[in-house]
Amino acid sequence: MTGRAGILVLATAGILVLETMAAAASDPAMAILDQARGTPAEIFTDVAFRLLDAGKIPEKGRVALLDEVFLRANGAREPLPTRPADISPPYPSSGETHLDGLSIKCRVVKAMLAIDGKHARELFTEIARPHVPKPDCKAAILADPTVYFDTLAEVVTKAPFTAEEQKNQVPFWMTADAVRGIETSIEIVAAARNLSQLVHTEKEALVMSTAFASALTLNDCDRNFTAATHNSNLVDAVLMASEKFARLGAPPQSVQAALRAYLVRHLSASRCEDSVDNNMPASLALFRQHLAVQTAIQPISEEESKPSQVEGLAERTRKPDQDDYIELSNDVAALSVNGPEPAEVEAEVEKVLAKLRDWQGSPGQDAIDVFHRKARLYYRMLGPRVNSGLHREILSGLMATLEDSAILDASPADWLAEIRGLERVTMHFSNKKDAVPEDNAQAMNNSSISALQVYGKLAVLDR
Numbered sequence: 001m002t003g004r005a006g007i008l009v010l011a012t013a014g015i016l017v018l019e020t021m022a023a024a025a026s027d028p029a030m031a032i033l034d035q036a037r038g039t040p041a042e043i044f045t046d047v048a049f050r051l052l053d054a055g056k057i058p059e060k061g062r063v064a065l066l067d068e069v070f071l072r073a074n075g076a077r078e079p080l081p082t083r084p085a086d087i088s089p090p091y092p093s094s095g096e097t098h099l100d101g102l103s104i105k106c107r108v109v110k111a112m113l114a115i116d117g118k119h120a121r122e123l124f125t126e127i128a129r130p131h132v133p134k135p136d137c138k139a140a141i142l143a144d145p146t147v148y149f150d151t152l153a154e155v156v157t158k159a160p161f162t163a164e165e166q167k168n169q170v171p172f173w174m175t176a177d178a179v180r181g182i183e184t185s186i187e188i189v190a191a192a193r194n195l196s197q198l199v200h201t202e203k204e205a206l207v208m209s210t211a212f213a214s215a216l217t218l219n220d221c222d223r224n225f226t227a228a229t230h231n232s233n234l235v236d237a238v239l240m241a242s243e244k245f246a247r248l249g250a251p252p253q254s255v256q257a258a259l260r261a262y263l264v265r266h267l268s269a270s271r272c273e274d275s276v277d278n279n280m281p282a283s284l285a286l287f288r289q290h291l292a293v294q295t296a297i298q299p300i301s302e303e304e305s306k307p308s309q310v311e312g313l314a315e316r317t318r319k320p321d322q323d324d325y326i327e328l329s330n331d332v333a334a335l336s337v338n339g340p341e342p343a344e345v346e347a348e349v350e351k352v353l354a355k356l357r358d359w360q361g362s363p364g365q366d367a368i369d370v371f372h373r374k375a376r377l378y379y380r381m382l383g384p385r386v387n388s389g390l391h392r393e394i395l396s397g398l399m400a401t402l403e404d405s406a407i408l409d410a411s412p413a414d415w416l417a418e419i420r421g422l423e424r425v426t427m428h429f430s431n432k433k434d435a436v437p438e439d440n441a442q443a444m445n446n447s448s449i450s451a452l453q454v455y456g457k458l459a460v461l462d463r
Helices: 003-023 028-036 041-053 059-075 101-113 117-125 146-158 163-167 170-180 185-198 202-215 222-247 253-267 280-291 323-336 342-358 367-381 388-402 405-410 412-430 440-445 450-461
Strands: 082-084 141-143
Touching: 028 041, 028 450, 041 059, 041 101, 041 412, 041 450, 059 101, 059 117, 101 117, 101 146, 117 146, 141 222, 146 170, 146 185, 163 170, 170 185, 170 202, 185 202, 185 222, 202 222, 202 253, 222 253, 222 280, 253 280, 323 342, 323 367, 342 367, 342 388, 367 388, 367 405, 367 412, 388 412, 388 440, 405 412, 412 440, 412 450, 440 450
Parallel strands: none
Antiparallel strands: 082 141
16 A cells, blocks of 8 residues: 555544554443454454444544554455356355455445545555456356445545635546556446446537547456456447447437447357357347437347357366265254154254264365355254254354364365354244353353454454
């Protein structure tokens, strides 16, 4: 981080740390926040925003805490949000919990806009423009920088600008520069959806029309192209933007011609085997329908949409379920669906618990996949109406799974996904009269790892 905004972030973050340490002795929320500082950046971010959203952070300390979160975002394991490349991902990714570096920083900026708009704008300038990779056909997960353009739209509409800056159209040029910097197809969709509505004059429409036409000259990989055109998203977004510019006086032909060339270039290039013809008929039909009222731009012919070659499939890291997991899952299901008589419950639960504790997955199975599957089997076991002693045993096994520090260090977002699973289970059974009277929060408080203790204390604080 550089510049005056960066220096200010460092200074205010340091002040907050000192103030929090002083307040932690008397304020439970500050004590939780102080303990969370020793956890990975993703966990600290989640805890900080929970406390902020719950109104547990004093007003005078909110700016400094947001600055601290912004600074810690550089330590996030993933730099960008992710999304499936039209293929189901093997397990929850960081993008689903919005705990990648870009998402964290953008969330800070949005929250700061409601407190200090000028500082929010300074922070946004500290966010590096996303560099979106262009993966090959083996990739099943893609980077998605949409949040950057969404945040830019909020900054230019909500942050304060001086009269001189307004006169020089600084907000508009921020958006135009963002469009000029587009490198991938997914960014085109995000920019068209978020920024085209901020164009208000004929001059702005002409400039932005040229910027989008230029962006459409890019050569992207098939993975990004297919994801962007899924359900005709890119075609619809670009045509809607073009119509907006046309209403303000910008001739639509430049964007239409650029869009046609973009589509032909990518459709006729080398494509991935599992993306050919995937939702493209809808995109081509929409484009053809849009051109029906004019003759300058011709529809795309069948020959122009044929790939030059087809190669590669996405590599799926998830393998078919092995017999040992299927058997274990069936055992757990039998406890809740076709459970034994009450007198036999204890022996059956003990038997399944022993198998579940010992299960380490199949040879070659991804450790994070094993972690998710094991945790979710424990959640399913919390359903049977067993006595308090067995309930504590189930929780003990679940806590041992959640205390896997290797998972927490390697992928905090995956670890947090299962903490949220436990919270959902707790909420579900706390609303049932026949729920086992067991304190899940206390089980977390008694954990051997600090991150789990933090969520136990949060659960108590929320009561």
